[in-house]
Amino acid sequence: MELDPIVLARIQFAINISVHILFPSITIALGWILLFFKLRYKKTQNEQWMNAYNFWVKIFALSFAIGIVTGVTMSFQFGTNWPGFMEKTGNISGPLLGYEVLTAFFLEATFLGVMLFGQKRVSPFVHNLATFLVAAGTTFSAFWIIALNSWMQTPAGYVMIDGVVHVTSWWEAIFNPSFLTRLAHMLLASGLTATFIVAGISAYQIMKGDPADSTRKSLNVCVVAAAVLIPLQIFVGDMSGLLVREHQPDKLAAIEAVWKTESPAGLSLIAFPNEKTRSNDFDIKIPYLGSIILTHSLDGEIKGLNEFKEHPPVAIVFWSFRIMAGVGFLMLLVSWMGTAQLMRKKEIGPKMLKAFFVMTFSGWVAVLFGWYTTEIGRQPWMIYNLITTAETAAPHGVSVMTTSLLIYCLIYAFVLISYFSALFYLANRTVKNNIALEKQGA
């Protein structure tokens, strides 16, 4: 790839969306975790639940705010970088984004104020309600944005008139073939991201000597939640695979680096796809496994890249998918071992604490690489089989695009570093406070 404005526009948008997706993928599920903490407090009147809430709500506020500003950026970049996207698909993408703003953005952003600053001004019931509405808002938000993204992958309910998309059925457009699976996949991904971050940071705090029961409680809740969510995620991921095979066979061929149609198909565990020779330079392949996983039969056919005139870049999609899936299996391993230990010994031991700490941001890694698989796997299409990415790009010059890309990169790097540093600063400060409190008590 050379340095042309379209590539630059793609890099710019990809960086923006990569940074943005990190924060909703925490807040969607963390909102519900916070509500759980509050409801436990209401039921048990155990202050520790409230302490857990009070710590994690700070991280929530931080993540939410950065999610908002990077989200605002995204809504502008649709226009600055992809004017053709709205011109050609505005009739469908406009209303979906519109409903996101109307039903989700305002709800979450407005009640966040009550959630963060209203403890003393409203009754506990209203405060719980505000917490619920914020969590519901973030989830609605995912609903609409995934509806749009999913429509871009598997468009339905439309006709093309003079190169512009017109809707024929809203129901079919929203509930397009891959929507529900994709939504479930994203919500579970958020669940895993948030539970692993809470577990990882709590593990870190305990390793630093945090004596508080609230930290143990957060850890245990999230370890168990992760252990429940991960098999569901693997199941939904498998369903996604079947849908990709049905609706986007070129993406599947790239994910599996299958250059020529195979039946029965093997599964490459590791391969180095080579676009020039149109084959894999190195390949460790398990026979039949591809057919078994992807077609749920012994000799099912997997279409090869040879059947498509254009197809997504193979190596990057192949590896992105493997990183995502690999991280997923690590999550399964760690969370199940943690849960088993919890059931046997009632407590997570030092070695498992370390494992959870190492896995703190594993959800982010999986989400990012999952997203690269699905989005880069859609190329060269913006709307699958309908409108190419190149058709929608803005006619900016290289110098403008490079400068703005640099500005974005610097700011995002700065914001991300600050976010991490604040996260660990808050964690350490809480540990210190908890140690001081225990000394006072003793």
Add this chain to the structure above:
Amino acid sequence: MDAATILPVIFAGLMLAGVFFYIIFDGYDLGVGLLFPFMKKREDRDKMIATIDPFWDANETWIVLGIGVIFIAFPQAYGDILVALYIPTVTMLAGLILRGAAFVLRHKAQENHREMWDKLFCLGSYIATISQGVMIGLYATGLNHTPANWVFALCIGIALCFGYIILGSAWLIFKSEGHIRLFATKAIKHSIFLAFLAIVLVSMAMPYTSSIIYQKWFSMPNIIYLSPIPILCLILAFIIFKNIKFIEKDTSYKRDWVPYLLSVLIVLCTFIGFGYSMFPYIIIDKLNIWEASSAPKSLEFVLWGVVLVLPVILLYTFYVHKIFGGKIVHDREVGY
């Protein structure tokens, strides 16, 4: 009239409403950021921020609605406008990201970084405000990148700073007490003068940059029909000025909300003027709202949402402002 005629008009109104709400809401918190350099003590800045703490996230959201209506209803124009406004858009977003991050981190970050976050909050507010002014300026002159238009747009950028400072200081009078409130009265007095000076200059520059808007305003008999708008602005500014005197004298004055309400009305007047200047164009002299609009079927679908949901949004926005009604005292225990 059929749906294809009336729907774009409705959505043009909604777009204006979205941007209007953005300006009156985010305007005050950008204004508070713009006032930061005049506050030397950290605790005073904390008190200023405390007044916007519960509302900040929601305020920021209105810009998404404003821009949202453009991409929902006028997708053709959305691309054209943002492509033409690429540079100020990037700087505005950079400013908004900076101040957003600074806003949440100034309290949560390490003690020795806090001074830096305050500076960045202020810097981000200036960058965002000036960029927004430049966007408005370039937009009003038909998105032509001539040097004259850019100078004009930069003037609007500076004028907008005064505008937001008016909103910000009126907000501080409304929501704070003691010396912050008194500081705000001084700020509003200065900024009103400067804002009006800026408006006069901009009006003088108008014929050189946009002949269409000039003709709309300064030809007979339009000038007579339209004269109430600037006159009303002047009257409102005068009332604010008079009102400030009572506020300065009386610390227990009951009508601290008056300057903010009147500033909002001034913004409303300018919006009516702006809407009149633009109509029926979405890009002046190039693209009208009917040419740019989405299919009626799509607009109808969204209109249902707007009719059903927007009242609810306004209701809970009002409710939350009521929860945090009255003066907001800075208290570390209350927030996170």
